[in-house]
Amino acid sequence: MTTITSHDNAQLKELRKLTQRRRERERAGRFVAEGEDLLAAADAAGWEPLQRFCAAGSGLAGTEVIPELLSRASGIASGTRAVAVYAERWADTPLGPVCVYLHGVGDPGNVGTILRGASAFGAGSVVLGPRTADPYSPKAVRASMGAVFEIPLVRVTDEALDRLPGTTVALVADRGAPLAQAGLTGPVTLLIGSERDGLPVGLVAAADAVARIPIANHSLNAAMAATVALYELSRMPR
Amino acid sequence: MTTITSHDNAQLKELRKLTQRRRERERAGRFVAEGEDLLAAADAAGWEPLQRFCAAGSGLAGTEVIPELLSRASGIASGTRAVAVYAERWADTPLGPVCVYLHGVGDPGNVGTILRGASAFGAGSVVLGPRTADPYSPKAVRASMGAVFEIPLVRVTDEALDRLPGTTVALVADRGAPLAQAGLTGPVTLLIGSERDGLPVGLVAAADAVARIPIANHSLNAAMAATVALYELSRMPR
Numbered sequence: 001m002t003t004i005t006s007h008d009n010a011q012l013k014e015l016r017k018l019t020q021r022r023r024e025r026e027r028a029g030r031f032v033a034e035g036e037d038l039l040a041a042a043d044a045a046g047w048e049p050l051q052r053f054c055a056a057g058s059g060l061a062g063t064e065v066i067p068e069l070l071s072r073a074s075g076i077a078s079g080t081r082a083v084a085v086y087a088e089r090w091a092d093t094p095l096g097p098v099c100v101y102l103h104g105v106g107d108p109g110n111v112g113t114i115l116r117g118a119s120a121f122g123a124g125s126v127v128l129g130p131r132t133a134d135p136y137s138p139k140a141v142r143a144s145m146g147a148v149f150e151i152p153l154v155r156v157t158d159e160a161l162d163r164l165p166g167t168t169v170a171l172v173a174d175r176g177a178p179l180a181q182a183g184l185t186g187p188v189t190l191l192i193g194s195e196r197d198g199l200p201v202g203l204v205a206a207a208d209a210v211a212r213i214p215i216a217n218h219s220l221n222a223a224m225a226a227t228v229a230l231y232e233l234s235r236m237p238r
Numbered sequence: 239m240t241t242i243t244s245h246d247n248a249q250l251k252e253l254r255k256l257t258q259r260r261r262e263r264e265r266a267g268r269f270v271a272e273g274e275d276l277l278a279a280a281d282a283a284g285w286e287p288l289q290r291f292c293a294a295g296s297g298l299a300g301t302e303v304i305p306e307l308l309s310r311a312s313g314i315a316s317g318t319r320a321v322a323v324y325a326e327r328w329a330d331t332p333l334g335p336v337c338v339y340l341h342g343v344g345d346p347g348n349v350g351t352i353l354r355g356a357s358a359f360g361a362g363s364v365v366l367g368p369r370t371a372d373p374y375s376p377k378a379v380r381a382s383m384g385a386v387f388e389i390p391l392v393r394v395t396d397e398a399l400d401r402l403p404g405t406t407v408a409l410v411a412d413r414g415a416p417l418a419q420a421g422l423t424g425p426v427t428l429l430i431g432s433e434r435d436g437l438p439v440g441l442v443a444a445a446d447a448v449a450r451i452p453i454a455n456h457s458l459n460a461a462m463a464a465t466v467a468l469y470e471l472s473r474m475p476r
Binding site: 117119150227231 | 452454456457469
């Protein structure tokens, strides 16, 4: 078995491109997961890696790479001992009974956390709308703690409200009924807006219902609000 | 007004120490908040800065600093235009009716997010237990989005269960009743453990009750679990 010892190795170059650039991920339809925990989550969910790299001497599976070079190819952590490349999977149809639609959620950590919450509370899919961070970026994959391998992802370039399953509920900060009292039964799609500006006015107007998480002070970020809403929806009969 | 132009300026040195080292913050009893949003949150909550710095030419209040030097003194973001130093505030007594006790929550982003959730859902205080990240670290202050200026903080070096108000409830992943069915009335202290290992066995055994957030798959991180639990507690009569 050969150990990769050069920064200019073609496979390492490809790895760096995929970790660093969304456009490269989209062009190749591939992404990178880093760290033994994430690779184990992928294995458990039945995802076959296209390539697998490990730090030379680690005894892990994959093409050996000098540790320093592997760390430099990594999108996040230094000291990563295992990295793998996977083919992105995009589902065609948003599934319920609970679906989450993200619009302008630009922070990859929030997107990953929402994937984790959606998986935890049994959502059927997450739809990535305009101006939303790439769920296959290293930070989102990391924040999802492997949920990216579990929950079907759909991407849409327009608002596509008519394709979303069930009752569409715009989650806003300061209007509408408390979610628990919104009288929701049957399938629901939860609409989540950007951290700073929330949902666009037109999208809120077009939604079937408007609801909020009642709070005493301050504010919740997009990921916290989505997680609490998913919890609340998981409590309701559906 | 003089503009600070040297990396070796004594005030900038102090600023860098406070952003970089917990020990320096503890020794001085001071911490740093960065960015106009956080400084506005401090103003709104009635916190008077001990010192205030701004990027030269920004027109903001404070001692002017060459922008590049100010960014280098910053704990997180490049491009920070305003930074201020505050005196830490530590309350002596944990307050309810809902209190949060953190034990081994080592990630400052999670600690900050929990402060934000505690403030949003009207908790009376947050107690920082052993091996918990400093709530006054730059990352925690940032993640709190200013909640650090709103919610009373108490620090304890031992487990100090007997000083916590109300019924102590250990939040765990896989045992106990669902929190919503735990029959909690009156004041409650929620015990939250580390991201990887949860609460120590002895602490769970010593708690008045054990509860969990029911999930379908996967897992929640400490901040998500705490936020959902605080939401659930805010729904109950108390």
